Amino acid sequence: MHFTINGQSHDIEVDVRTSLLDLCREHLGLTGSKKGCDHGQCGACTMLVNGRRVNACLTLAVMHQDDEITTIEGLGQPGNLHPLQDAFVRHDGFQCGYCTPGQICSAVGMMDEVKKGWPSHVTEDLGAAELTVEEISERMSGNLCRCAAYPNIVDAIREVAGLGDRNPNEDVGKEVAA
Amino acid sequence: MFGFGKDDTNALTMNQPHPDSLLDTGVQGVISKPLDRVDGPKKVTGTATYAAEYAIENCAHGVLVSATKGHAKIKAIDADAVKAMPGVIDVITDYDTFIRNAQQGGETEAPTQGVRTVDYFGEIIAIVVAESFEAARDAAKQLKVEYEPLDDGAFDYEANKDKAEPAPDGLIKGHYDQGDFDKAFEGASVKVDVTYTTPSQNSAAMEPHASIAVWEDGALTLYGAYQMPTSDAQQLAKALGVSQSKVRIISRYIGGGFGSKLGIAPESVAAAIAAKQLGRPVKAVMLRQQVFDATVRRSNTEQRMRLGAEAGGRIVALGHESITSNLPDEDFFEPVGIGTHFLYAGENRRINHDVVRLNWTLSGSMRAPGEAVGMVGMECAMDELAEAIGMDPIDLRKVNDPEQDPELKVPYSSRNLTRSLEEGAKHFGWDQRQKAGQRREGDWLIGMGVAAACRSNQLQQSAAKVELHPDGSATVSSAMTDIGTGSYTIMAQIAAEILGLPVEKVTMSLGDTNDPPAAGSGGSWGAASAGSAVYLAAERVREKLAKAMGVKAEDLTLKDGMAIGDNRSVPLGELVGKDGLSAIGEIKPGQQEKQYNQASYGAHFAEVGVNVVTGEVRVRRMLGVFAAGRVLNAKTARSQCLGGMTFGIGTALTEELIHDPRTGKLVNHDLAEYHVPVNADVPQLEVHFLDERDIHANPIHAKGIGELGISGAAPAVVNAIYNATGVRVREMPVTLDKLLDHLPAL
């Protein structure tokens, strides 16, 4: 089988039952994408397939031989962070870090959906949406975070979208350090 | 395991207050700052390595086999049929050694072993090992097991609760009586007698339990997702019948724990036994359903609250009697009244815990065992009492804020409950709160609620090593863990502050039992315990630096990698010699925890909307004000509180494990039907910290924070629902079906 992941070609034979997620984690050493539930119920495995965010646990690798796949490893590396990765660090958009690669890939895909003018469940008139707190929360609800960094995830995304106002972490810091 | 009092170990037993702290006199200026997590870049790039992600050569894949009966004996396992399947290597069980239940946190013995008997639906009874995950999973699902039913299973809480018996004394007493509760309650001018219930819950950490077992020369290395590697290694060694020195656990990154990874779970022993039998490494990751079925749950609780007060609000009788559940022969009980013992005044007290024995998944610790659900009963009852008296619920709490521990009659080490309530009320706009059922915006009924937060503070014996290298950098190592709590970052900050180094110059090594032993992450003790160990190690290194400089330690200033004293300024690298300097620090609890009641406090404020048509509840705003001693990193501390508050939202509104009363089976054992809050359930929560130091707790003056945010969060939401609707729902979670009949007719 042939795969293109993060711009790299891979030729590898795997069990036909192998999910796209397990292909990456168990066969290609790309363990950045996480397995939280293996049933499309948590979003930790989110990757970009031809630029669209999907749950990699709920799709077979064999079905993606012609696709361009991007995982968290393809977005940025320590020292060369993608703007969303950088914003997640500064806003503390995670704690344990396990859902984080999925959150970030999901956010990349989500912001592209907004750019395309896709509405969401909370878009009043089904028109083009601004990335309000409510819009981001709804659109990112397919990514569970049990550490519950949700408010920080929303802030990180808003900042990258150019809508960031205040970083509550900075405020808290001043208060305590004073 | 601990080298207490050994040379080169700076050991401290907290028998005395520790008023001076190097964190106050340090001039590096990194402590408490909202620094980014030092492990952040790794986590956001997917390069932090979690348990199942180590590239181990020749590693076979194991998938655990779950029992499909609630109570039975295994007659036979038909291994041959699945062993013939392509890729399957073996079906392995050991009826005596496999663990039946997960272990509780901090235990040093093996958990209950033996899987010939199935005690609960989903118990792990075997492991199938194959060349691929896909083959192992298929075979594990197809494995035929023959059972002999046992007819004495108890699966239905309601049908069995009258058989509840007093809990054995444990962390707290099973039964506690003070004064004459019955008489005082009878004679009280205002009485509240209500019963609250909370369901079983699951920690639902995002990373499923996972172990890779590697044997080499009779010694086991287990890459595991464990919160407390030091004691987990002891448990594992005992379970496997090998010497402790032969078991090493590595848990560098853990994808959340919340109590569920305190003690060893079935996959560890199964992987270890399989790896030994097969002579090759085995990886076993629990399926999500198995995490629900066969690790630990927080027990369901039924809490009878009886509060008797004078007309002015002073509590004269305080009763908190709970029934929880656990498997037969398990000592742990959910300590529902743990916070009730010290939160409020009241001379006449009854705090009882009874346990009903059920064939349900083991009950154990989940984030803030005791307070997380006990505060639902306590703080909702306080809201009801305030209503009955006609008093503001904040004033009621202030009237009952005691001078000293109402039971032990010892002072509090530090306590800022009233200040938290007052600060919170001001920030939240509490004065805008209206009477119950008054405020409506369109189809939404709006209300505000408040609840106190408290969480007992614990110090656990812990050690850490600090090394200062000739290149001027430092390494901190300890078997402490970072489960998302920020340990990597705050421990680096402590070392950096004391040694006068930028945080980037400190390399962290955590989660390896080859490093100095530590209590790990649990009970909110991690930062205070391991952080104090780092403090002590750094203090000793600092003393050595002073000696090398030829100055007294108190005359030494360390900043930006330079030692300054006696009118000289010398790079640290030059002072440490060619081998560098190192020391071990070790902290141990002492008399201070007996002479003072130590706890963190806070207050939660919630504003909810309740849909007048459907009864759907949405949290619109929420504020937590917390006082937990020194905040070591304002950013990570805030995140801990956000997490706790969100757990509270889950407790109040969405989370419930549903046990089928016919079999005990958890029917909603996945993340689609066990509803942890999603992003859209959580508004932009606000967190404020009050400035506080606790000199009785430890040398860094910090108290626990990880569980403070959950304690009281749920009742604040539930009280807000009452304020919005005028309806008291006393059965958690407050799903819409419980409100529906009480909403205005359409």
Added chain:
Amino acid sequence: MKLFDYARADSVATATRDGAVPGARFIAGGTNLLDLMKLQVETPETLIDISRLALTEIEEREDGGLTIGALVPNSDLAADARVIERYPVLSRALLAGASGQLRNKASTGGNLLQRTRCYYFYDPATPCNKREPGSGCSAIGGENRILAILGTSDQCIATHPSDMAVAMRALEAVIITQKPDGDRRRIAIGEFYRLPGSTPEIENVLEPGELITHVELPPAPEGKQTYRKVRDRASYAFALVSVAGIVAVEGGKISSARLAFGGLGPMPWRDEAVEAALVGQEPTDAAFHAAADALLADAKGYGSNDFKIPLTRRTLVATLRELTQEG
């Protein structure tokens, strides 16, 4: 997941031919099928991958309706400007379902064929007549908070979990299929699903190898459209109750009404008696309650799902108020 043979179909003709072999299943998005295969609830011997077939267009129809390719992802369908303009109830239903990731993968045809979320159907360790005919229904007498109150039988009380299909039922969509012999069928969505009766394992009228190729939407009826979904979380949860409504008011009276319901029955539910109770009436609460009476006349609770009866009434009444409000 059991082993299976995998074949990628290069045409509808080969797909239907290969799909007619016993044990064969089509896979498109796979978001429900793979979920169930991992649990061995579904155990196909052959998977026919139809995901590359040219069924991904949304096309105008001469009558002003749309023809939707069966492989159009849910997200694309929801965001299509024509759908938003003419069938907002469909956009809203789609957007209320699942998550952004799942909607990107889930197909139009597959969404129609989603299987129930019943706890017991999902667990082969428990009896379930739908999964294993004749084994019994664990949900009756068991935990059934999320299950059906309408159209149930003593063999099965499963609900159909789709949001999209509920809107399509209100829109009177037509499901276009192709059979292995090349014959094409047009099946009204109201004729597509089957009640459980004594054969809950049979959920629709598709024959072996028969493939959904398109869904036709007739021109939207007059009136306001809305989709209201009630669930246990603010997002990413299945419906406890949902209502797809299209109602027109003329001269102070309801001139037409289409109402379909999710979370209540084994199929996206529509009951003409509900609409009959409304048409010709003034839009008053009395009329709305009469509609609810008609809908719920035969409703039956099974214990933990009893609340769905009052919840449905309230949700329906509020939805009708919204749809008949001036302006």
